[in-house]
Amino acid sequence: MKLTQGCFSFLPDLTDDQIYKQVQYCLAKGWAVNIEFTDDPHPRNTYWEMWGLPMFDLQDAAGVMLELKECRRVYGDRYIRISGFDSSHGWESAKISFIVNRPPQETEFELVRHEVAGRAVRYTTVRRPAPPTAP
């Protein structure tokens, strides 16, 4: 399964050149750029780990690309995303978010159904255990 969170998950994985252009778009808008990573991409996991602080006041996306390279070196086996944060009044929230690194084996989810009265079901999305590897 391909995890389809973020702005560009239905496109082929972005090249570094494409990532650079998206980051430059964020910087031109005056947004702070943030790199985050996780091994738990559950749709309700809001807080991925921060790779340092959000980068404020950058002019050139090259600085972000250096940090991304470093993050990939350490956490290349995890999901990494870049987001652009707009602090202007009325938004004060992320304005873009996209995945820039995926683990070799993507995380799979499955549903746990807890059946209750009246045919209703309480659903829980849980991570599917990785298949056993050959000894």
Add this chain to the structure above:
Amino acid sequence: MNAHTGTIRGKERYRSGVMEYKRMGYWEPDYVPKDTDVIALFRVTPQDGVDPIEASAAVAGESSTATWTVVWTDRLTAAEKYRAKCYRVDEVPGSPGQYFAYIAYDLDLFEPGSIANLTASIIGNVFGFKPLKALRLEDMRLPVAYVKTFQGPATGIVVERERLDKFGRPLLGATIKPKLGLSGRNYGRVVYEALKGGLDFTKDDENINSQPFMHWRDRFLYCMEGVNRAQAASGEVKGTYLNVTAATMEDMYERAEFAKELGSCVVMIDLVIGYTAIQSMAKWARRNDIILHLHRAGHSTYTRQKSHGVSFRVIAKWMRLAGVDHIHAGTVVGKLEGDPNTTRGYYDICREDFNPLKLEHGIFFEQSWASLNKLMPVASGGIHAGQMHQLLDLLGEDVVLQFGGGTIGHPMGIQAGATANRVALEAMILARNEGRDYVHEGPEILAKAAQTCTPLKAALDVWKDVTFNYQSTDTPDFVPTALAAV
């Protein structure tokens, strides 16, 4: 035209009998509206031979304190404060016999936080008034003091995006088709396929409530199975607008509670349930952290014709106050009425914190929203993936694009239809952010994306020539004129 007619004051004003409205204090060309006044702009078409000033004063009178004759009981009140005051009447450019009447209402005339009360005054009586051929409420200026008495959108665009974890692109939806007749089990299948294929939302149509072919509980149960399956299959938050429209508030609350118990992130209502019911549901949605989608069912009966009714821009303002999170606001390029400039005006009303006066978009007043949440416009009706560049250009990023037929009618199936739309959208956002001239290069951008996405290629082939080019009936009365540089 804006001359005094001599308001009669003092004892003479209250002599028994009939008096012209324009002399009773409803026409005050020197009046300067207060910051706290509600202002309404009407398009007045008087009957032949009726003085436009008198007709406009009558509108002010009949939408505030007046009746057809002088009453002595006015003298028991601060009557002059409570009289709505028409303070300006202009000829409508290019429309002989029609006049724009500006009318100011004191804030004390309105119950705080009640759309029902506001509308009972402003549109309550006056639209059937005999001396008028036709009357249309074109726009309103709502003072901040009044705006602040309303809850506003239960969730708002910012929090909706945070909850859904979706940023930087329009959201994608589809209305389940056929809109009537599917069983709950088959209906849920469409929900699952469309969401798994890449849509963020699916949607009940306006007239899907609880019918012999599918009762509401059955629909909700199967739909939520589809939503949760798709969520687990994609690792992405998904939703379906469960329409809780019903005959009574008790029924609607029951359905909404059930949707909440099943874990739905959104419920839906139709405009035809009425303003009070809408406000009740908005409060319910705020209390329960659920997004509230509004389908504007029925609005075209009174919004479409320019001479009579209520402009949709006014309805949009009322709905932002009333507190819905989504409102259908037109597509421009799709199958339903929508002039580009007029539609732009609606979108600005939904999404901006401040609307400047912009006559070419049909916006007659500055309007501050005083940090009331933003309302997500929804574009639905006859749109498809091949129009993605136009949609993004005309409607922007904070919008739900609903491709019903454009998803479910895909030749390779519903999942493929959803994927085609999502790929087209992401490719267009990527290109826009890279600084490309995506409006003109749109077809090439789509063709390139289709090289690695067969479903998109099929969608472009099937619908490439589909457009709906008809004349709009509701267009702005003002066009910007280019001034020669000096």
